[in-house]
Amino acid sequence: MDIRAVARLANVSIATVSRTINRLPTVNPKLAKRVWDVIEELDYFPNTQARSLVSGRSWILGLIVSEITNPFFPELIQGFEEIAIEHGYEILVSSTNHDPKRMSHCIRRMLERKVDGVAIMTFGIEEPLLEQLSQRKVPLVFIDVGPDRAGVSVLKVDYHHGIRQGVQHLAALGHRNIAFITGPKHLHSSQSRLKAFSLSLEECGITQNAAWVLEGNHTLEGGMAAMEKLLALSNTPTAVMCSNDMTAIGVLHKAYRAGVRVPDDLSVIGFDDIHIAEVTIPPLTTVQMSRFEIAKACVAALRAPLEEPKLAHKREYEISTDLIVRESTTFPKGTMEHLRTSKRVKKSGT
C-alpha cells in the first residue's frame, strides 16, 4: 500500500495526497478531507525512506553517549527521546563505551543513516572523527567544548556554581581536608570539574593537597579504587567530592567495607544527581545537573540550523548546576585514623 493507492481511492493525484499529508495550505479543504478519510480507512502512512531519499532530510537525530550503563545517560536519553519525538524526529542512540574505535563506528553509522544532526555527549571526541562529521555539514552539539563553526553548538555547563556550593557547604561544616576524585583526566569535563574544585577551595581559603586529588573514571569501580588509595594514605581527608555519582557510590561502598562511617567519619559529595542518589545509604549530597535541561538544549541546538538554515544561531547553551544537600555530609566529627589503625592490625593478622 502506497501513496498511489490513496490517490486512487480518493480520486486525486498522488501530488495532492503528498500535499495533504504535508499540510500544504494550498489544498482544497474538500479534497483534503477526502484524502484524510482514505488515509484513515487504509491506515496508511508514508514510507519514511522514500520521503527522506527525495527530501534529503531523514528526520533522525543521533545521540552518542559514552556509557549507556551509567544511569546519568539513560535519564538523558529519556528526555532526548521525548523532546525529539515531540518535534517529529526519530532518534539513534549509540554508546561508545569510551572506545575510540566504537566512536568512529558510531559516527560512520550515523552518517550512513543520514542523520540530520548529532548530539555528542561523550565529554570528549577526537579531532579526525570530528572532521568526518563537520565535512558533511551535519549540525552538531557538544558538551563543554567543541569547534567553533557554523552549525555546531556547545552546552556550557556551569560546573563552577554547583561545585563551589559543595565546597562552601563542606567548608561551612568545618571541613578543611577535602579530597577530589576526578573523571578520566583526558576529558575536558574532568578538568573543568577539577578546576572548579580548586578555585572554590581557594575561595574558601583552603589549601589543596595534591595527594588528595585522585583520578577516577566515572564508574563504580573507579570510585572504589580511588577510595582505596585514599584509605591507604597516612593522612586522610575528612571529606571527598566526586566527579560523578557513580564514583561517589563506589566511595560509599568502599567506606562501608572499611568501616568508615559516612558522614560521621567522612563526608561525601557526588555529581549528577542521578535518581538512585536519593536512596543510597546514606542518601547522597550531590551536585545536580539537569538531564532534562541538557536534552532540551541538545534538541534546540540541533533544530535551529535545521529548521532555519539562513539565520545565524546561538552557539552556546547554558546548563546550570546546583547543590542538593542530603545526608552524606556533616561536621567532621572524627577522622579515619582510628579505623586505619585497626585495619592495619587486621591486615597483619591476615
Added chain:
Amino acid sequence: MDIRAVARLANVSIATVSRTINRLPTVNPKLAKRVWDVIEELDYFPNTQARSLVSGRSWILGLIVSEITNPFFPELIQGFEEIAIEHGYEILVSSTNHDPKRMSHCIRRMLERKVDGVAIMTFGIEEPLLEQLSQRKVPLVFIDVGPDRAGVSVLKVDYHHGIRQGVQHLAALGHRNIAFITGPKHLHSSQSRLKAFSLSLEECGITQNAAWVLEGNHTLEGGMAAMEKLLALSNTPTAVMCSNDMTAIGVLHKAYRAGVRVPDDLSVIGFDDIHIAEVTIPPLTTVQMSRFEIAKACVAALRAPLEEPKLAHKREYEISTDLIVRESTTFPKGTMEHLRTSKRVKKSGT
C-alpha cells in the same frame, strides 16, 4: 557524491559498483579492486535510504523497553546494540515508560521506519497494538509470552530456577516468614515470578502468608512503598524477596530509614542482578538474569526469519536464572518487633 561518481572515476557502470559493494562473487577482481580504490579515495558509502527503498529491507531492528531508567534495560540495550551492529543492523530503541499511548506511538514509529524486526521487552503488550505489528509481518520477539505465529518468538525465562534457589537459600538459613514484593500485577512476568515464589515456598514446606505478598511496580519508589506497608504490619517477616533489584534497593533504603538492619533483622533478595547490586549496602543477594543472553537471543530470534525466510524456526529461547549470594541475607537473628515498637513511640511523639 553518489554511486555514479564512483562509477565514473572507476570507469565502470553503477551496476558494477553496486555489485562490488554488495560483494557479489561475479565481479572481476581487477574491476573490484579499482572500485574499492575509488571508494576509499572518495570515502564513499552508500545511501542507506535508497538502498532500503529498493531492497525492502531497512537493516534496522527495533527494541522497545518499558523503562530505560531502570538499569536493567541499559545493560540489555548495550548488549543488543553490540550484537545487532555485529550483524549489520542499526537499532531503534524506545522506552514506553509503561504508558500504553507511548507504546502505541513507538510501534507506529517503528513501522514508519520500516524496521526489519522488533524486540518487545516490556513484559507485556496489549492485543490491538500487537495486531498492528503482526499484520505487517514484522518478525517479533517477546519476553515470557507472545502470540503463537510464524515469525514471532518468545524468550522463556526460567524464573523458577533462580527464585527457587533464593527461597531454598532463605529456608536453609532458617527463614519461615518470607514476604514477596511483586511487579505490576498485570504483567505476565510478575505473575510468573510470584508463582515461582509460591511454588518454591510450598516445596520447602513453608505456608505463604497472603499479607506478605505486596504489589510493587519495579521501581525504587514501589519498593519503598511496599516496604513501608510491610513495616506497618503487626506481624512482620524475617525475609523479603523482590521482583527486581530496583525494588530491593527501595526496600534496603526504607529498612535503613526505619532502623531495620539488613541482613540481621531482615534478609532481602533482589532479581535481575544489575551492576549496582554489587555495591548496595549491604551488597545484594539476587537472582541473576543475563542481559547479554537475552540480547543475544533477541537478535538471533529476529534474524532467523529475516535471513532464512523459507525455513521453519525455533520459536522459543530459554533464558536461565541463577542465585547470586551476597550479603543481604543471613540467619533470622531477630525480628523487627522491637523496632516497630520503638517506631510507634517515635510516631506518637511526632
Added chain:
DNA sequence: CTGAAAGCGCTAACAA
C-alpha cells in the same frame, strides 16, 4: 489549486 513528470540513490532484472 491540481496534475504530470522528473528525479532522489540505489538494486535487480534483463541484455549483451
Added chain:
DNA sequence: TTGTTAGCGCTTTCAG
C-alpha cells in the same frame, strides 16, 4: 562478467 534500465515511494518543480 558487465552494462542498461526500470523502478522502490515519495516530493517538487512546472504546466495547466
